[in-house]
Amino acid sequence: MRINLRLPWSLSPNDGPTLTLPAEIWRIIFRFAARSEVSFAVDYEPFEPVKEQDPNPAETSRRGRLHLATGTALSLVCRCFRAMVVEFLYEDVRICDARGLESLMWGLAGKPVDGDASLGSYVRRLEIPARRTSAAPSRAILPSVLDGTRTCLLELLAHLPNLEILVRPSLVLDTATMAFWTSLASPCLIGHCLLPNLRRLEWHETYVDAMSSGGLSLQDIINCAPRLSYLSLSSDGSTRIAELALPSGLRTVRLGQISAASSRDGYASRAGSMRCHPAPAPTPTPKSTQVSRVTAPASPHPGLRHLVLYPPPPASNLLACFPGSKTLRVLELAFAPQLTLSLRVLHALTGLEELAFHLGAPEITQGTSSLTGVKRVRVKVDPGQWRLNKPVLRNQVDVLSGETFPALDEVVLYDRTGWFLAREVGRDAVRRLVAKGCRVVDEDGEMVRARV
Structure with missing residues (x-):
């Protein structure tokens, strides 16, 4: 659900037509018609699509607007339709500007109708500030940095008790976006546990963040999310993954662009000082509850299982930032054509059992010794994105079958x-892999047989 303008929340549709189909059938229809196409996965999935690599963002945006328009139209037919479709309309909320935020807050503050749950309880994914996909200029009234009457992130999160996924896209060098985020993020979140059910955090950071006067940082959000299990970080700014205090329940880390300034000089030396918050028991947490801080954990990242890494240097050096490498089971190398990675960097991950990479992107060369713990390899073929040549393919086969x-x-x-x-x-x-004694299967688990 992308919110730009005030929606007609005050409309009270009539009872409407009699429903002749079972509610379960209507629910399936409404899910297909109105649900966002974004993924609501909070756990690791191999080769998860990256929004920045969407081959057709215009078409994706068009389908999103169509789902929103369809769901909104259905909600105005009758009370029964509204009760069933509103859940799918509010599952995914994307806020572009101050006017959209105020419109949403007006709806969230309203009293439940006909015994329905509050609208905020339906929100599972929040993207703020979302990128505009329409070429039409915004007519929203921008908040003043000094205007304390505007809604802040603290107030918004208080209305979203079931939020599982929070996405903060990279800020663009745009007066409107910077003013909106500055006003939104000014109040400090320290001391508030507002995200008791947040499982996944996607944080994209650029140099523009340093120019914004908002006081909110990535660490502030992490401190408010004791059940966080998936962290996706992309930064060309100053955020250092080695300096973040992360929950002990963290299972997956995805590292996108990490600038040289963020990863050079002392990442390995700082690795031993990485801190970890033990996750409290998953009990309901009042909004006013204080978050306890633990700065001296027994071991950093004891639960980390999956690492998704962009392999070009210096990002590959970030492997040294995970001293809990004995617990890491899966390493995925994101799509990176025209680059070469030596498997030597993987020998520090002594607990590694699974490796995932795109065929020929990066090109992988053999290490000086064997990776004796790796039992499964996932290989994705991307002929549409990357023109593979035979020498690269044969070298990859030699590595796998050798x-x-x-x-x-x-x-x-x-x-x-x-x-x-x-x-x-x-x-x-x-044929060579089968001769080696390997099972070769497709992504659905079906056996792959080489045609003669």
């Missing part, structure tokens, strides 16, 4: 188009 992975017993091939298996190099790869 001595680098002596304990490898399964290869999962993500090749929806059949591009890889349609070529002799792909069929040869399957």
Whole structure:
């Protein structure tokens, strides 16, 4: 749900037509018609699509507007329709500007109708400030930095008790966006546990953040989310992953762009000082509850299981920032064409059991010794994004079928188009892996057989 303008919340539709289908059928119809297409996954999923790499953002935006328009129209038909569709309308909320925020707050502050739950209880995903997808200029009235009467993030989060996913896109060098975020983020969140159910946090940071006078930081948000299990961080600013105090329940870390200024000089030396907050028992937490701070944990990142990493230097050096590498089970290398990664950097991850990468992007070279713990490798084929050449493919096959992975017993091939298996190099790869004793399956778990 993308909110830009005030919606007609005051409309009270009539009882409307008699429903002749079971409520479960209507619910399926409304979910298909009005639900956002974004993922609501809060746990690790291999090769998760990245919004910045969307091949057709205009079409994605068009479908989103269509879902919103359809859901809004259905909500005005009758009370029964409204009761069923409102959940899907509010699952995903994206706020672009101050006027949209005030419109949302007006709706959240209203009393529940006909015994329905409050609208804020439906919100599972919040994106703020969302990027505009329309070329039409905004006519919203911007808040003043000194205007204390405007809604702040503290007030908004208090209305969203079931929020599971929070997305803070990168700020753009735009007066409207900077003024909106500055006003929104001015009040400090320290001492408030406002996100008891937040499981996933996506934080995109640029140099523009340093120019904003908002007092809110990534650490402030993390401190308010004791159940956080997934952190996605992309930064060309000053945020240092090694200096963040993270919950002990954190399972997945995704590192996007990390600038040289954020990762050089002392990341490895700071790794030992990384702090970790033990996650409290998952009991309902009052809004006014104070967050306890623990600065001397027994071990950093004891629960970390999945690391998604952009491999080009110096980002690959960030592996040294995870001294709890014995607990790391899965390493995914994000799509990075025209780059080469030596498997030598993976030997520090002694507990690694699974490796995921895009075929030929990056190109992977053999290390000086074997990765004896890796039992599964996931390989995704992206012929539409990256033109693979035969030498790169053959080198990749040599690495997989050679001595680098002596304990490898399964290869999962993500090749929806059949591009890889349609070529002799792909069929040869399957034959060599099977001869090595590996199971080769597709992403649905079905056995892959090389056609002669």
